[in-house]
Every structure is written in C-alpha cells, then in structure tokens.
Amino acid sequence: MKMNFSRIMRLLALRHRDQEAIVNVERNRRYTYEQYHLLTNRIADVLRSVLQVRTGERFMLILENDNLSLMMFPSTFKQEGTVVMTNLRDPLEEHARQIELVKPRVGFGEPRLLDSYYGMLRSRGCDIVVRAPPTLAQAALPGVHNFWSLVEAASDLDNDVTLDTDQHICMLRFTGGTTGKGKCAMYSIDNWMACRDAAFINTDLGLSSATRLLHVSPLSHGTLMLFFPTVYGGGTNLTMNQLDMESWRQSVESERVSHSFLVPTVLYRLLEMQRAAPKDFSSLTTLIYGAAPMSPDKLGELVECFGQIFVQGYAATEAPMVISALDKAAHRPGDAAALRHLSSAGRPTPGVEVFIADSDGKPLPIGETGEIRIRCKAIIKGYYENPEATAAEFDDGAWKSGDLGYIDADGYLYIVDRLKDMIISGGFNVYAVEVEAALAAHPSVLMAAVVGIPHAEWGEAVHAEVILRQGETVTSEELIAQTRTRLGGYKAPKSLVFVDELPTSVVGKVLRRQVREKYWQNLLRKIS
Incomplete structure (x- = not known):
C-alpha cells in the first residue's frame, strides 16, 4: 500500500489544530499540531531539496530527546530517505562502528559533539547538521550546516512523496546489545503502524487527545513506541533530555503529565523519592513499565504508593509494539489470586501470535518452558547487511526472541529469563x-x-x-x-x-x- 504522509499529517493538524503536539520541557519549545505539521514539512524539504537524501540513502541522528522529537514521525515519513537512530550516550567508537556499517549521507548532531566527531564524519563522506548555531570557526568548516538556518529557508508546503508502507525501509535502529554488539534492525512503515494499532487495542493504555506523555528514556529506544500512537490520538508528547528523577517529578506536577514510561530500576528510585518528599501526581493516570521484569513484592509497594495506574508492556527492538500487556486491574497488591499474575508479562495483544517452542522450533504445550516466538505485523524486515543473523533469528516468519517463558492456562505469558542469562549449576x-x-x-x-x-x-x-x-x-x-x-x-x-x-x-x-x-x-x- 502507498501513502502520502504530508496529507495524513495535514488531516491530523486540521483535527487537532491548536492542541499541543510537542513540548520540549528543557528547551521550553511548544508546537501545536498545525505548527508541528508545517515544521515537519520544512524538515522533509531540507532533507530532499538541500541535503538531497534520496531513496535508499540514509541520514543518522545523534541527538537529545528534545531534538529527536522534531525528527520523528512525521518528518521521516514525509521524505524518501532512511533515518538511522542512534543512542546519544554511546561513545564515539560505537558511533564510528555504526557509521561504517550504514554509511549515512548526513549526520545530525548536538553542537557539543562537532569538534570530536567532525573528522570521523567527514572522512566517511557525511555532511553534518548541528542543531544549534555553530561557532564561527565551526561554521567555516566544509560540510557543516546550521539546522535552524536550513529549516527557516525551506518550504512548508505539503509535498507529493508517496511511500510503499510495506517495502520502504523507513528506519534503521541498533539493538540494545546487552549480550554483545548491537545488530542493525530494519523497519518498514507498516511495522510502526502495527505499533500504533497495538497501543489502541490495549485500551488500558488510555491514549487519546487528553494524553500528555512524558518521555525521559531515549526516544531512540523503547519509549519511541508510545510516540506514534500519541500523535495519532491527538495527544501531547513531552520530552526531557536527562534521566533526572527530581526533574521528572517536577515536570509531572507542572505539566500535568498523564502518562510516562519508566523501567523497573527507575521506578524503585521514584518510589523512595515520593515517600520521602511527595509531589502532586493527581494528573498521572498511567505509568507504563517494561524492558525488564519487576519483583512482585516491589510492584505491590509501588501500587500502594501511586495507586492502580500501572501497565506492563512486553516488546523488543525486533517487535516494536505491545506484544503483551498486564493491565491495571491485574495490579492488585495483597490479592492472593492476582499475585501469581503480577509476575507475568500479561496476556498477548489480540491478533499477535505468541507461542513457546523447543530447541527444534516445535510448539510446546501450555505450561511448558521454552523459547518465546512471535509473529505479527511489527516484526522487522531483518538485520541490515547481516543475512547470517537474520537467518539465525527468524524462522518461518517468526522472530526467535531469545527469551525463555511459558503460557499458563489463563493465557498469561511468563518470561522466565533470557536464554543467555540462564545459569547451569x-x-x-x-x-x-x-x-x-x-x-x-x-x-x-x-x-x-x-x-x-x-x-x-x-x-x-x-x-x-x-x-x-x-x-x-x-x-x-x-x-x-x-x-x-x-x-x-x-x-x-x-x-x-x-x-x-x-x-x-x-x-x-x-x-x-x-x-x-x-x-x-x-x-x-x-x-x-
């Protein structure tokens, strides 16, 4: 299927014209849906007309959350190039390895990186776009561009770019690498549309035009999955650049945040802070957690402190959608019947095929432990320039997650461990x-x-x-x-x-x- 995302975003802008679409908390930048549509039109025009990024070519982002939020959907879907997401906190050596693999035409970076990154990027043929005015000496360097100067001179008119939602590789993103060097995942537009749809199917997430979702984890990682449906729902995406929980607490209070995504280790620290010096969290209706299992005992303490506002989501770089969810009703501390389910990853999203397989890939009966395998529209297209890893990790359309787990008689999915984190003693x-x-x-x-x-x-x-x-x-x-x-x-x-x-x-x-x-x-x- 082919779609024109300038037209799609125009319709969203007409529907939610004066609603805030993007709020950059630390930079205090605020864009309504109308302003965000025109801005992303300009960014797409810069990529196409000035930087001349063509179909099959790539541009890399090494940016903080505030700046990443302007380069997300819809910017990337309004032009033909492929965006490469990176982690700003990775060292130069890791970025150099990634650049050597994907060979981007353009690199977008924070100004503070320019001096140390310039030689590496230019030696690989990259133009460099800095997200704040460079110094006079930096501006004189060949191949260096000022982002805002380019944007201000660009056209904000809707364009005629039409993309194949199944075949066009819109994004490359590196896996987390918790068990070794990250691989480079390839995404179609349909992968992200499946992410959007799963968020609305799981109604406990409660995404709507009233949503004010605060992103503090890197937008290049898991919290990205909530960005897409929030835009489509007419809600507000708010960003922070640093994982500072006191600033997060202040922002929740002052911005009347309704949603956020936090991992268990951060939630534990938030619990301690809220007990010591409470903030007004009355606007907070949904705290989504994932990326790692949580102790049922600690979860009970969190519910007692914050209320029954928790939703667990199970997802992965290779399957960027809510694969399964443990809803708010299941988070009942002190309830013996619910306690067992608190240690699960919830029930699979309707329409997603989750099954447990033995070492030969054969499905196992209910209750038996094996590898979790997944089929759905969000499963990536494979790994960029890595056919061996693609062949090893995908089988008959299913992604072999590397997670050990089982499904119980009530349909709850339990993640026992990573295969590589199993200890044989x-x-x-x-x-x-x-x-x-x-x-x-x-x-x-x-x-x-x-x-x-x-x-x-x-x-x-x-x-x-x-x-x-x-x-x-x-x-x-x-x-x-x-x-x-x-x-x-x-x-x-x-x-x-x-x-x-x-x-x-x-x-x-x-x-x-x-x-x-x-x-x-x-x-x-x-x-x-």
Missing part, C-alpha cells in the same frame, strides 16, 4: 531473574543482579550483587537464607556482595553481562 538450570526477584523481596534491598561465576565443581555458581536502600542494613547470610527459603538450596546464591551501583544501559536495564564479565576474565570459556 551442577546440572540444574537457574534463572537469574527468579533469584533477583527473591532478593528484591527483602525490604532492605533496592535492586540486585544475579550471574553465574566459575566454580571448579559445579561449573557455575550462583552469585549476587546487591544495592541496599539508603540507611538499611542486612547481612549477606540473611539474604541468602531468605532466597533459599523461597526458591530452594540450589537456586540460592552461593556468594553475595553489596555494591553502591550496578551497570545499567541508557534505558535503565541492569547489564548482567558486564557484571558477569568481571568473573570470567582471562578464561577461554565464558560459561560452564
């Missing part, structure tokens, strides 16, 4: 997430990371690193004993250390791989 399988949940159930524990470390007899031994809540004390022996009581002796940590911090990704996931690497250094084999 003395011949027994131990799932890190299960041990972490048992540790997090202790009132003194803020968060934990569990990994397998080398052991001469068992191959791997279960080991935990734990962060305590401020002012709390507990011994390692007490925590190990609690875990043994909950899970049994072979699953309990054989060693436990207290740490001040754990390595996390930019979206707040604990990076078990980095914890594990400390214990497997200089060994040829990294698992038992």
